[in-house]
Amino acid sequence: xxxVDDHCHLTHExxxxxxxxxxxxxxxxxxxxxxCSGVNVPTNRExxxxxxxxxxLVRASLGIYPVDALGIPAxxxxxxxxxxxxxxxxxxxxxxxxxxxxxxxxxxxLDSHWVKDPELQxxxxxxxxxxxxxxxxxxxxxxxxTRDAESDAVEMLASSSVKNVVLHCxxxxxxxxxxxxxxxxxxxxxxxxxxxxHFKMIAEMASINQLLSETDGPWLSPISGRNEPANVLxxxxxxxxxxGFTEEEVANNIWLNFQRVFG
Ligand SMILES: [Zn+2]
Numbered sequence: 545x546x547x548v549d550d551h552c553h554l555t556h557e558x559x560x561x562x563x564x565x566x567x568x569x570x571x572x573x574x575x576x577x578x579x580c581s582g583v584n585v586p587t588n589r590e591x592x593x594x595x596x597x598x599x600x601l602v603r604a605s606l607g608i609y610p611v612d613a614l615g616i617p618a619x620x621x622x623x624x625x626x627x628x629x630x631x632x633x634x635x636x637x638x639x640x641x642x643x644x645x646x647x648x649x650x651x652x653x654l655d656s657h658w659v660k661d662p663e664l665q666x667x668x669x670x671x672x673x674x675x676x677x678x679x680x681x682x683x684x685x686x687x688x689x690t691r692d693a694e695s696d697a698v699e700m701l702a703s704s705s706v707k708n709v710v711l712h713c714x715x716x717x718x719x720x721x722x723x724x725x726x727x728x729x730x731x732x733x734x735x736x737x738x739x740x741x742h743f744k745m746i747a748e749m750a751s752i753n754q755l756l757s758e759t760d761g762p763w764l765s766p767i768s769g770r771n772e773p774a775n776v777l778x779x780x781x782x783x784x785x786x787x788g789f790t791e792e793e794v795a796n797n798i799w800l801n802f803q804r805v806f807g
Pocket of ligand 1: 552553581651
């Protein structure tokens with residue numbers, strides 16, 4: 545079976561000691577493509593390095609995480625920390641310089657779960673608007689993270705001309721899911737669909753042609769402990785169950801979708 549993990553964080557310290565083995569297990573499981581996501585200045589550089597080392601299996605996506613962009617100190621996350629706010633112009637320059645070596649821009653988006661202050665939320669929307677504009681300019685797909693701001697994020701995207709949008713681990717309510725389906729956006733379904741009804745609902749609502757698979761490793765394990773790319777099989781298995789297709793059919797379809805989005 546051909547599998548893809550279009551969103552995970554291989555730069556995380558939990559992979560520091562055994563990334564070779566993690567990727568070997570992924571290969572054995574049938575994973576042919578992994579997108580390692582950056583979120584800020586240091587992790588974008590680390591993601592590029594990992595992609596270079598493990599090419600062609602691993603590709604990088606360079607991001608400007610909405611919380612990191614504002615320079616709000618995150619809890620201990622296990623990822624390299626952003627010192628102070630991200631200088632968008634200089635990071636855009638960096639991404640542009642590497643645009644032939646990356647699969648996408650992401651993760652980017654809006655997060656009102658960690659950003660509650662209305663002034664900062666406004667700043668966050670301004671940043672996201674600039675990121676969307678940038679993605680239009682360099683013609684790369686956008687991998688969007690959004691939490692407690694799903695409708696705002698989708699409407700901002702809808703009013704732009706970007707078409708290649710991947711909503712990663714999308715937690716929006718049913719009406720917003722419907723809206724995103726109508727806009728032709730893709731849903732990257734995490735392996736934790738194994739445990740969460742919400743993602744089964746999305747898998748049911750969206751066409752198979754709009755679904756992708758991810759782990760968001762090392763987080764959101766469908767079993768327990770550290771998550772890793774080989775676990776995308778859980779996504780495929782659950783989509784197959786929900787839609788009444790074979791796992792093979794789902795995997796092949798997701799592979800086609802992956803190529804359509806990320807090239
Ligand atoms: Zn992520």
